[in-house]
Amino acid sequence: xxxARSATRRAAGSQEHDAAPVPTIHDVAIRAGVGAGTxxxxxxxxxxxxxxxxARVTQAIHDLKYxxxxxxxxxxxxxxxxxxxxxxxxxxxxxxxxxTGLEDTCHAAHYDTALFPLLSQERLAxxxxxxxxxxxxxxxxxxxYDLTEMFDPSxxxxxxxxxxxxxxxxxxxxxxxxxxxxxxxxxEHAVTRxxxxxxxxxxxxxxxxxxxxxxxxRRAGFHDVVTAAGRSIRHEMFTRYDSLAIHQAVCALLDxxxxxxxxxxxxxxxxxxxxxxxxxxALRVGEDLRIIGFDDHPWSAERGLTTVHQxxxxxxxxxxxxxxxxxxxxxxxxxxxxxxxxLVVRATA
Numbered sequence: 201x202x203x204a205r206s207a208t209r210r211a212a213g214s215q216e217h218d219a220a221p222v223p224t225i226h227d228v229a230i231r232a233g234v235g236a237g238t239x240x241x242x243x244x245x246x247x248x249x250x251x252x253x254x255a256r257v258t259q260a261i262h263d264l265k266y267x268x269x270x271x272x273x274x275x276x277x278x279x280x281x282x283x284x285x286x287x288x289x290x291x292x293x294x295x296x297x298x299x300t301g302l303e304d305t306c307h308a309a310h311y312d313t314a315l316f317p318l319l320s321q322e323r324l325a326x327x328x329x330x331x332x333x334x335x336x337x338x339x340x341x342x343x344x345y346d347l348t349e350m351f352d353p354s355x356x357x358x359x360x361x362x363x364x365x366x367x368x369x370x371x372x373x374x375x376x377x378x379x380x381x382x383x384x385x386x387x388e389h390a391v392t393r394x395x396x397x398x399x400x401x402x403x404x405x406x407x408x409x410x411x412x413x414x415x416x417x418r419r420a421g422f423h424d425v426v427t428a429a430g431r432s433i434r435h436e437m438f439t440r441y442d443s444l445a446i447h448q449a450v451c452a453l454l455d456x457x458x459x460x461x462x463x464x465x466x467x468x469x470x471x472x473x474x475x476x477x478x479x480x481x482a483l484r485v486g487e488d489l490r491i492i493g494f495d496d497h498p499w500s501a502e503r504g505l506t507t508v509h510q511x512x513x514x515x516x517x518x519x520x521x522x523x524x525x526x527x528x529x530x531x532x533x534x535x536x537x538x539x540x541x542x543l544v545v546r547a548t549a
Contacts, residue, residue, distance in 0.1 A: 223264040223265065223266045224266075225239050225240065225266070227266070228260045228261055228264055231260040231263065232253075232256040232257045232259070232260040234253060234256070234257060238257065239260075239261075242254050244310075247528050268310075279338050280336055280337055280338055281310060281311050282311060282336070282337045283306050283311050283312070283314070283337055283339050283520075284313075284316060284334040284337035284341070285299070285302065285315050285316065285340075285341045285343060286316045286317075286318060286334065286341070286342050286343065286345075286347065287299075287316075287317060287342075287343035287344060288317065288343070288344055289317055290315060290317055292469070293497040293498075293499075294467075294495060294497075294512055297497075297512040298343065298365065298513065298515060298516040299313070299516060301514060301517035301518075301519075301520070302341060302365070302519055302520045303516075303520075304517065304520075305516070305517045305520030305521055306523075309524050311339075313341075314333060314337060316333075316334060318345065337360065338360055338361075339360050339361045339362070339363070339523045339526065339527055340360055340361070340363070342362060342364050342365070342367075343364075343365045343366050344365070344412050346364055346369050348369070348371065348372065361526035361527060362523075363523040363526070364376075365515060365519035366412075366414065366515065367412060368413075368538075370534060371534060372534050373522040373523070373526065373535050373536070374522075374534070374535075374536045374537070375515050375519040375522060375536075375537040376515065376536070377510040377511065377515060377538075377539045377541055378538055378539065378541065379413075379414050379415075379421070380417040380418070380421040381421060381540060381541060382418055382421065382494060382510060382541040383417065383418035383419060383420060383423075383424075384421040384424060384425050385421075385508050385541060385542065385543040386418075386422055386492050387421065387422040387423075387424070387426050387429075387464070388425050388543075389492060389506070389543055390422075390426070390464055390492055390549075391425060391429040391431050393490050393549060394460055395459065395460035395461045396434040396457070396458050396462075397426060397431060397432070397433045397434060397463075397464070398433065398434055398435055398437075398453055398457060398461055398462070399422065399433055399436045399437070399463065399465075400436070400438075400439060400449055400450065400453060400463065400464070400466060400474075401415050401436065401439070401466045402438075402439060402466055402470070403438045403439065403440055419466070422464055434458065434461075435453065435456065435457075437453050441467070441469070443473070446469065446470050446473045447477070449470075450470065450473050450474045451477060454474075454478070454481065454483075457489075459483070460488050460489070460490070461488075461489060461490070462491075462492065462549060463489065463490070463491050463492070464492045464494075465491060465492065465493050467493065467495055468494065468496065468497050468500050468505065468507055469495075471492075471548075472493075472505075475503060475505070475548070486547050486548055490506075490548060492506050492507065493506070495508070495510060495512070496509035496510065496544055500546075504546045505548050506545050506546045507543075507546075508541050508543055508544070509542050509543070509544050510539070511541075514539060515537075515539055518537035
């Protein structure tokens, strides 16, 4: 048995001796004819590297099959190469689409994203305390809710570059969809349909602390067009964004509705519940009941839903690009990426 163990050790030692050496950043530098610091700047996507040098370093990395050590990069550059994303919820079509755009953009720049759902005031307070994971990230993306309006940044852990997605403030870089325009588009289509007009809105104030203008802006745009057309909304419903509350609101509206009518459901998820309920009530969608949604999720086309399309994935990508430019040295005034929605007419209206 001792001889067998000795033979095993010799074989393992032989394999280690014969293995090709792992290339280092210095090997890449020598092959590209530059210094190790230049290689590091290329890896970190530093803007002050010429295209020709960047191309040589990139080719050397490819030729040597060099893989950067993220821990070494963090130690050398004082960065975590992580982006903290604070958002209301995760498991909805809207936020999944937004996060995909954001993560793809950040990943291409070698940054990881960490998600922090808000859920409550208490959780937010923990997230913003000194030493929290949010504070250790290189940058922060706030989704839907502008936390700087709720807290004094000097009294919290918000020290890094910040971008706001799905909302607007003149104080920060923002990427958002023009919800007022989206409401107007829905209204312009709705007023051409016969019968009464109805609407179901999402009550988005999670509590006294968290509030957003997203659905308020959609409602304002819709009302502007309806009023200008000399029409009126017979009844409006407000619902929390959970399945039970949405179903209750839809049933209450349909119980009292005068047909034919058109309903603007301010989110596709509400429109989907209304389609299901219309089927149970044997209502003819597109004739007795016309439905206009807002979002244009991938499944909306399969259900023939007329809806306002918003480029959610592009919004996430724009938020990522704005933040990466801050991390790469941009220190100018706040910028905005305002994205325009458009109406997609299908069978429901």
